[in-house]
Amino acid sequence: MNSINRLYFIKAVNLIVMGLLLVTNSFSQSKPIIRMGAADTRSFDDGWLFGRYGLQADASRIEEPKNLESVKFNDNDWKKLSLPHDWAITGPFRIELEGATGKLPWKGIGWYRKHFTLPATDAGKQVFVDFDGAMANAKIWLNGKYVGTWPYGYNSFRMDLTPYIKAGQENILAVRLDTENWDSRWYPGAGIYRHVWLVKTKQVHVANWGTYITTPDVSKTSAKVKMDVTIDNQGKSVVNASIQTDVFELDRNNKQGAKVTSFNKSVVEIEPGKSTVIATRALIKNPKRWDLLSPNRYIAQTTVTVNGELMDTYDTPFGIRTIEFTARNGFLLNGRRVEIQGTCNHHDLGALGAAINTTALRRQLTILKTMGCNALRTSHNPPAPELLELADQMGFLVWDEAFDCWKNGKRKLDYNKLYEEWHERDLKAMVHHDRNHPSVFIWSIGNEVMDQRNVVMTKHLADIVRAEDPTRPVSNGYNDPDGGREVGAVEGLDIMGVNYFFSQQPKWDADPRYKNKPTIGSETSSCVSSRGEYFFGNEYQNWQISSYDNAYPGWGCSPDEQFRTNARYPHLLGEFVWTGFDYIGEPTPYNSDETNLQNFRNDPEKKKELEAKLDEVRKKNPPSRSSYFGIVDLAGFPKDRFYLYQSHWRPDYPMAHILPHWNWAERIGQVTPVNVYTSGDEAELFLNGKSLGRKTKTPGKDFRLIWDSVKYTTGELKVVCYKNGKQWATDVVKTTGEAANLTLSADRSVIKSGGDDLSYITVKVTDTDGLLVPRSHPLIKFSVEGPGEIVATDNGDATSFVPFQGHERPAFNGMALVIVKAKKGHKGKFYVKAQSAGLGSKDLVMESK
Ligand code: GAL
Numbered sequence: 001m002n003s004i005n006r007l008y009f010i011k012a013v014n015l016i017v018m019g020l021l022l023v024t025n026s027f028s029q030s031k032p033i034i035r036m037g038a039a040d041t042r043s044f045d046d047g048w049l050f051g052r053y054g055l056q057a058d059a060s061r062i063e064e065p066k067n068l069e070s071v072k073f074n075d076n077d078w079k080k081l082s083l084p085h086d087w088a089i090t091g092p093f094r095i096e097l098e099g100a101t102g103k104l105p106w107k108g109i110g111w112y113r114k115h116f117t118l119p120a121t122d123a124g125k126q127v128f129v130d131f132d133g134a135m136a137n138a139k140i141w142l143n144g145k146y147v148g149t150w151p152y153g154y155n156s157f158r159m160d161l162t163p164y165i166k167a168g169q170e171n172i173l174a175v176r177l178d179t180e181n182w183d184s185r186w187y188p189g190a191g192i193y194r195h196v197w198l199v200k201t202k203q204v205h206v207a208n209w210g211t212y213i214t215t216p217d218v219s220k221t222s223a224k225v226k227m228d229v230t231i232d233n234q235g236k237s238v239v240n241a242s243i244q245t246d247v248f249e250l251d252r253n254n255k256q257g258a259k260v261t262s263f264n265k266s267v268v269e270i271e272p273g274k275s276t277v278i279a280t281r282a283l284i285k286n287p288k289r290w291d292l293l294s295p296n297r298y299i300a301q302t303t304v305t306v307n308g309e310l311m312d313t314y315d316t317p318f319g320i321r322t323i324e325f326t327a328r329n330g331f332l333l334n335g336r337r338v339e340i341q342g343t344c345n346h347h348d349l350g351a352l353g354a355a356i357n358t359t360a361l362r363r364q365l366t367i368l369k370t371m372g373c374n375a376l377r378t379s380h381n382p383p384a385p386e387l388l389e390l391a392d393q394m395g396f397l398v399w400d401e402a403f404d405c406w407k408n409g410k411r412k413l414d415y416n417k418l419y420e421e422w423h424e425r426d427l428k429a430m431v432h433h434d435r436n437h438p439s440v441f442i443w444s445i446g447n448e449v450m451d452q453r454n455v456v457m458t459k460h461l462a463d464i465v466r467a468e469d470p471t472r473p474v475s476n477g478y479n480d481p482d483g484g485r486e487v488g489a490v491e492g493l494d495i496m497g498v499n500y501f502f503s504q505q506p507k508w509d510a511d512p513r514y515k516n517k518p519t520i521g522s523e524t525s526s527c528v529s530s531r532g533e534y535f536f537g538n539e540y541q542n543w544q545i546s547s548y549d550n551a552y553p554g555w556g557c558s559p560d561e562q563f564r565t566n567a568r569y570p571h572l573l574g575e576f577v578w579t580g581f582d583y584i585g586e587p588t589p590y591n592s593d594e595t596n597l598q599n600f601r602n603d604p605e606k607k608k609e610l611e612a613k614l615d616e617v618r619k620k621n622p623p624s625r626s627s628y629f630g631i632v633d634l635a636g637f638p639k640d641r642f643y644l645y646q647s648h649w650r651p652d653y654p655m656a657h658i659l660p661h662w663n664w665a666e667r668i669g670q671v672t673p674v675n676v677y678t679s680g681d682e683a684e685l686f687l688n689g690k691s692l693g694r695k696t697k698t699p700g701k702d703f704r705l706i707w708d709s710v711k712y713t714t715g716e717l718k719v720v721c722y723k724n725g726k727q728w729a730t731d732v733v734k735t736t737g738e739a740a741n742l743t744l745s746a747d748r749s750v751i752k753s754g755g756d757d758l759s760y761i762t763v764k765v766t767d768t769d770g771l772l773v774p775r776s777h778p779l780i781k782f783s784v785e786g787p788g789e790i791v792a793t794d795n796g797d798a799t800s801f802v803p804f805q806g807h808e809r810p811a812f813n814g815m816a817l818v819i820v821k822a823k824k825g826h827k828g829k830f831y832v833k834a835q836s837a838g839l840g841s842k843d844l845v846m847e848s849k
Pocket of ligand 1: 479599
């Protein structure tokens, strides 16, 4: 094996080893998603019809007809589809559209209709439809009758269909969404982009999100578990309801295991049309605690009976763990100090857009876990239920966030329009929906909101959250942390969230108002880069950004600088980097969104400088349509920074990474700096076998090793890293030959035929020795033979206007991605082919089971 192959082999082995580690840590790809809720909950994703009105993808308008909710409306020519659905991700990208929201035509009016029939035996049941999220301004009708609305597109909500449902006959559910009346600083997606569920219960049943489990007293030998159950009586007479809850282990496969305890049985009288909360308690001996490496969970199964007749059963997965936040000694999970090594992420899944897909999300989280990330910030909105379920399963902590603005918006039509009427309902919905997840450890009421100095509003919102869940702290992400503390707004919070501006930390650590307030870097760094691009001199070229990881906006800093800050303030909780993954929209610095000016509200000079930059961007109108902030690119390919974070976040994991690539024919004899990211503490660099010297990290100061006077010559760069004087890890980068082949590899070669299981296939442009050719961009054509299909393609290039659904696209710096799935209901082998002129074609066998 030659050295570079060895290099890729080593990195592949790293990923495999990590993968195995993750599997043995009891989360495999096939673990089912467990939902909290009633036993009779069915997917309601299939069989929808869709019509788009108002603004169209090509900027034309189609007038929205009246009465689209009517039973009589003829929807024969509407598009048939299954949810989740993001109507905007098919584009096309249009240069005149905003970069901030991805240059995609997401504004419009979307109507969804579903015809369905319930068996006659459902007469008398309560029937609900649960939306995990619909973007935005959802209005719902059943059989032409208005049922209700939920405007905030990121929250989950329930609609009670009971008054208008007809058992044994056809029903028509109609949903109107309106993104013309919504504004965003990033790509929000558009449509019913999360799952929808049909829930049937009897008249006496557990309320929506009606269980709340806490573990007030946990030791190694026992855990006291408290459970509040809210029971609704939607019948017409008083009932005596008995409530019984048994607790089972969730085994390694997320299946119900042995019974461990039962809550004391309660009998309550409930008036018709009323709800009652029943508080029960139980003890679990020798609890298997939920932790990052052993995410153990339990499931509570509640049954409700009236006069011996079973009314409802309701599942509540939960975990047992203790969390403690200190101002002097950081964060403690189960009594053990855990440094928060978090990433902020927006909700889109790259080429799939906002439409939720569990396989895609699991892939993202697996990549983050491999890097050593242990916490996720759901910036800046409540997440899909699957994110919290995966975080529970995989062992991530979650900063669960409600809003990007309160009463004063950042854009004309953002949450400021909803604040007065909806903030309380939205906050309560988020907390009720998410509070049984052991992964959720901090509630956030906002991000850099304009009202962050508002003392009354801050306390008001934090109190709403605390009333619904006093077991977790409430925070808020400040980009004016000093202002917020000065006026006393931060006194209303349990945890101080600082975005970027740490300069006065020592002053606040000494302030009697804040010296006992735990503090976290709720947003850090904002380093920007393009995978595989390296520029010398000017870091910004061709709407790309150099990957030496030294570029960041005026409010940000390099990852290394943030590590130094963290080392300076070891008593803080840790950080959430902006961002783990690239996302659609906000292509800073090629973005003209004015909100960022707020970062310089206390620095007029810098503000002016940024204003000028924004003007320039506006004039040039760059093609950039997705972010450069990601540690991982939009296609899911790690950028160099991935290895910088890995080296710091996984100090015991032997690794080394050299940058840049070594194909610089035009730079012979020119200085070409070499950086090494390693979890070792010392390294020696060799160019064509000749030592370029040994360098040592100064603890707390150096997080990368730099050889900044290397003169380029073709050949081989090799680094040998040491830790505590012993050889630790090596890496090799070699000048490659011309592009000669395509090399395909799938993250999973066997997938389920259910229709939404995916395989991500990486295509590398390689030379005759199998080395990745770094600066190659050949056009690649993809096709599938057999019962599979292409879902999307990508290459991580933030400036590409090729539609994500396109079956051909150029490689970007030697790499491209094709996402495939098995056709619904089909099993067996299918073949994914990639071909490129002059590079031949390659097939990969996939199997659907
Ligand atoms: C922050 C903001 C994020 C994102 C980031 C980019 O100020 O909270 O949403 O815009 O800047 O650096």
